[in-house]
Amino acid sequence: MKTFTEYLMESKKFYSHKIKLAGELPENFVETIKARLAKYEVASFEQVQKTPIQKLPIDFPEMENVEVTIFEVTTEYPVNPPQIEQELKEMDIDATRYRVRNSSEPSEVDQVMMDIEDDEDDKQSLLDQSNYEDQSTIDQSDYFGDEFNKQFLQDLAKASKERLADLGYDKLNADIYSDKTESVESASPVGSK
Numbered sequence: 001m002k003t004f005t006e007y008l009m010e011s012k013k014f015y016s017h018k019i020k021l022a023g024e025l026p027e028n029f030v031e032t033i034k035a036r037l038a039k040y041e042v043a044s045f046e047q048v049q050k051t052p053i054q055k056l057p058i059d060f061p062e063m064e065n066v067e068v069t070i071f072e073v074t075t076e077y078p079v080n081p082p083q084i085e086q087e088l089k090e091m092d093i094d095a096t097r098y099r100v101r102n103s104s105e106p107s108e109v110d111q112v113m114m115d116i117e118d119d120e121d122d123k124q125s126l127l128d129q130s131n132y133e134d135q136s137t138i139d140q141s142d143y144f145g146d147e148f149n150k151q152f153l154q155d156l157a158k159a160s161k162e163r164l165a166d167l168g169y170d171k172l173n174a175d176i177y178s179d180k181t182e183s184v185e186s187a188s189p190v191g192s193k
Contacts, residue, residue: 014043015078016103019071019088022060023097033071036087041076048072059099072103 019033026032034045051057051068060066073084081100088098101107141147164170 012076013078014074014076015040016072016074017079017081017084018048018101018103019073019084020059020099020101021069021071021093021097022057022063022066025069026091026093029091030071032091033087036091037073037075037079037084039077040079040083042073043076044072044074046072059101060096062096 021029030045030047034042037045048070050070053065053067055064057063057066057068060068081102084100085095085098088100089095161170
């Protein structure tokens with residue numbers, strides 16, 4: 001049986017955020033921000049990527065021709081993006097140069113999905129292949145030809161009979177459809193002869 005401390009250690013939660021900084025990093029940025037976030041018990045702090053210079057970066061539409069450095073911070077203590085932004089603000093970094101996002105925000109999830117799709121897009125298109133190697137083998141007789149048409153008509157007739165039986169038309173008196181002519185001397189519905 002597990003002890004209470006083992007259960008407690010298994011239930012430990014981590015809170016992940018991304019800090020995006022546009023332009024050049026200030027001196028000793030990593031050490032300073034780590035020291036400021038230490039009160040939230042930083043489990044990991046790493047530079048995930050540094051984008052090339054872009055005309056209009058995704059999170060910074062008001063800035064042009066800048067590179068964006070992205071850090072991923074994981075803390076053991078609950079913290080939200082405005083708290084981290086306050087720490088950056090106290091470091092005298094201009095508010096237009098940074099964005100803090102929770103890793104589970106829809107915009108961040110979308111960016112991760114776009115990265116995955118970009119990796120899949122690197123594969124060669126099927127139409128670019130000369131021999132269509134991923135083409136499945138199809139037996140044409142299952143979809144075309146005289147045998148398929150005969151089988152299709154038999155299936156339609158069978159379905160029609162089953163539908164008539166479900167509606168009860170197969171139990172009707174066959175004499176209903178026979179052509180009986182009434183005698184001429186009988187009265188008409190209006191009453192004349």
